[in-house]
Amino acid sequence: MAASNGQLPRTSAALREEIERTRAELATSVSELREEVAVATDWRQWVRRHPYACVGTAFLVGYVVGSRR
Template sequence: MASQPEDKRANQIRQAMHEIRCELDDDVSQIKQSASTLTDWQYYIRHYPWACVGAAAAFGFMIVPRKLKVSNPYTDELLKLARKKRLVINKEDDDDADRAGVVKTAFTFLSGLAMRAAVAQVAQHAASILNQNQGSGSQSSASGQSDTADSAATKPFENHLDRRF
């Protein structure tokens, strides 16, 4: 007789375990669904739009840096700012110096280029004058010179250039 109540008790335990297993599957699916709902940002936007706008505004306010206060540099204010390590130096003078540097560089380059062109023009003009003087001097020289001497006398720079290159 003692076995019947024990068997009955065991059957009750088995029945309770079976019910718990069935409920456990339902509970796990509910937990899974609620977890996916909690991690879905669109859920919060749909159900709490004003709270989301406020949170976004607060987040944006925290991220954006504050505007630096720029003041006229009096001695006392400079000392205060230097002590606070919030001293701002205006770089307008440096930008003007950089622009002047670029203009100065361009002017130097162009003036050098113009000087080289002028020197080349003067050298070419001097060479043509020398060629004309030597050409008239070779006509007044003795007629016993050979053709190679005439060509060397009329074109002294070309022979010199030919030997160099």
């Protein structure tokens, strides 16, 4: 018997297998995303990659905060 979209109905075992595969892919994607976010927000990496920009920014922030008196 054909389903309404023209495909054969899936068995419960096939559906479970697809769900497990999707869960595994999602877990992998979430893990990769966490690592990317950790790298992107690591201030030590920013200082290593852009030392002059970080020193300049720190100087500017210090100047602005110090000149508010």
